[in-house]
Amino acid sequence: MNSFAKITSGSKRVSKRSILLAVLAIAAAGFGFSPATAHHSFSAVFDIDQPFELEGVVTRVEWRNPHVWFYVDVQVENGETEAWAFELGSPNALVRRGWSHRTLNAGDRITVTGARARNGSLRGAVLSVTLPSGESLFGAQRPIR
């Protein structure tokens, strides 16, 4: 508790009403994330309204900054194979959340959910990965279904 809490404890007559505030946040104009840590927007490249869930085999992993990329061969309904590219955050961030450069390996069969590139290319921003072990790794957003 912050240092000022002690001042308030039991020191005055209390008239107390509990108010449950609205659930949904109001993002007021000009009230967003601070520009000092403004981050490039994935929305410029990827479209949250084009969700996907794909299963395939990892062919390559680029464990590099500022973004990890991995590549997956996905077999589609007509039997053809599509070569997809997926983007994650930085290795520096992933390592701090328990990933390593060995978490994904060529030959792994995985499931990936995310948002597709706006230009329709076979690229996506990853929201979750399900590993061969069955373990699912999520980001800040839950997978889009």
Added chain:
Amino acid sequence: MRPGLVILLMLLGCSSSEAGSLEGMVVNPDGEPVYHAPVRVSGVDGDSDYRTYTDRDGRFVAPRIAPGNYVVEVVMPCCRYQPYRGTPQTVGAADVESVTVELAPTDYLIALSDDPGQLAHELIARRALPDRVVGRVSDRPDFSGMWVLEDDPFAEDPSPTDEARKVVEARDPDDLSQDLFALCLPGELPIPGASTPILSRFVHTPDLLVMLFEGPPGFRQVFLDGRALPEHPNPAWLGHSVGRWEGDTLVVESTGFDVRGRIGDYPRSEKMRLTERYTRTEYGMLELEIVVDDVGSLTEPWIRQMHFDLVPQEPLIEFVCENNVWVQAGE
């Protein structure tokens, strides 16, 4: 504005028998308490502004505030939750008003683990602070340590000149070939960062404070040996810095900035000058007031209140920026 000063201003004209308080709890969409959530309680008429953080139980208190109408705001670091701004609450004399803030999930698209602000929050939550007092270097507080930067969540936007505004309006927001981060170029002071939590190892010696960090260019140096700022500096993305002590507060002045850098989204001019005031208010916290003054780009100085949290268990990890594929692919 420091919390103590804010409290003082709130008490002026308000006796102890008249003061009320506003307390509350911040929870996530699953109903779990949120630790270290930045909270602002401000008067609707703009004459008071109290800032604090929630504790491990998700609770906060704005104590001894004058009767009136207040708004509670919570802005978590990017990118798990939406910013929250409540409806005005009336605090009467001697009242204790209670609120519960339920954060909504973000609608901001980010890739898995590309949420440096949220990760910084997790590092702070899992840190273990040793039971020590702050050391001294030449009889000044020792700033050495591994720190993670928390930006001012309630900062006002910069106030640009008309010329600076036009530069931004002329940019195509989807043209990443002009995006400094996408080009692996340095971000903003005090410590550039983007994809990772903004971690910095401060190495404090009597004549020099070195800040090591993960993004380009990897270091800042603040000279403490009494030298003056250079008269004809070689333009530098992070400028040239000298520091002097005012009691236990280190005042850092910086000039000589490369004009290709930014002030938020706005361009810099050669007139840009930075003033930082660092104060180690407790063992685990370093407070920073940062003022960007650029008469060539801003109509008034841009002021933010940031702070660093000590995270002694975290190492720096090498960061070589090499594969911003969007830019390479011509997106």
